[in-house]
């Protein structure tokens with residue numbers, strides 16, 4: 001109880017002190033129409049929080065991979081289309097256009113995983129816009145998929161995990177720096193700026209699951225293991241369980257950030273989808289076993305023919 005009070009005092013102090021920076025993590029993206037950005041737009045002028053201010057992206061080198069990454073960061077599966085100011089209908093945006101030649105890989109999750117160049121002479125008429133698909137990224141989740149149910153910004157909100165058909169919240173009991181950093185990396189960021197409990201972001205319904213034993217170098221929640229006393233990894237001791245003591249009063253709120261010096265730490269799309277990986281391994285193993293089986297069968301056949309027919 002005292003721990004809980006300490007936490008809510010902490011989050012109160014945090015919300016008082018962090019009003020101006022709340023959720024504006026490095027590389028945060030949002031969409032604007034006629035210069036007005038709201039969290040509810042699914043299409044509009046792209047704005048990126050870069051070096052302490054909102055900036056637009058220049059159209060040079062911008063394509064569908066880059067549009068997909070922006071929509072993914074906003075919580076949508078992909079982009080339907082992308083355009084730029086001189087031909088689209090989203091109005092002129094007064095923010096400076098500082099980013100050009102943004103180039104992403106198809107499996108990037110965050111705009112700063114992509115390469116880019118700084119520009120000072122891109123006209124506002126070349127500012128990029130995107131239209132995101134209406135399918136949320138978590139429509140077809142894998143086991144231990146993570147999502148942030150956003151408050152005002154996609155990088156901050158209630159942390160949820162997909163376990164056997166349900167989205168559970170996470171319990172702040174036992175949830176520390178290692179767990180928070182792991183969750184942010186899995187989501188495509190590089191570290192957790194903060195984690196705590198914020199009461200107006202509590203979940204309703206569903207379960208609250210307790211997670212422990214993630215280290216600050218773990219990339220996926222699924223890979224968190226508790227060490228046995230003799231320091232060997234024992235998967236049976238892994239504590240990934242529904243904690244009946246936890247309620248939504250204990251829900252973890254997380255705030256992820258992106259440090260470009262550590263961009264290699266950020267997770268990529270499907271990196272933590274162990275089910276898909278297991279499926280690929282099974283297909284490869286099955287194919288190899290089939291080929292070996294065929295070779296053996298042919299060998300036996302030749303042997304039989306040689307021994308019994310030709311003698």
Ligand SMILES: *[C@@H]1O[C@H](CO)[C@@H](O)[C@H](O)[C@H]1NC(C)=O
Pocket residue numbers: 060061100101117118119120
């Ligand atoms: C973007 O790439 C093009 C083609 O390589 C190059 O000409 C241009 O200078 C680059 N723009 C910036 C702002 O670096």
Ligand SMILES: *[C@@H]1O[C@H](CO)[C@@H](O)[C@H](O)[C@H]1NC(C)=O
Pocket residue numbers: 043044081082083084088089129130131
């Ligand atoms: C996407 O396509 C729709 C329908 O053609 C169009 O209205 C919208 O302006 C386009 N948006 C972007 C960002 O290209």
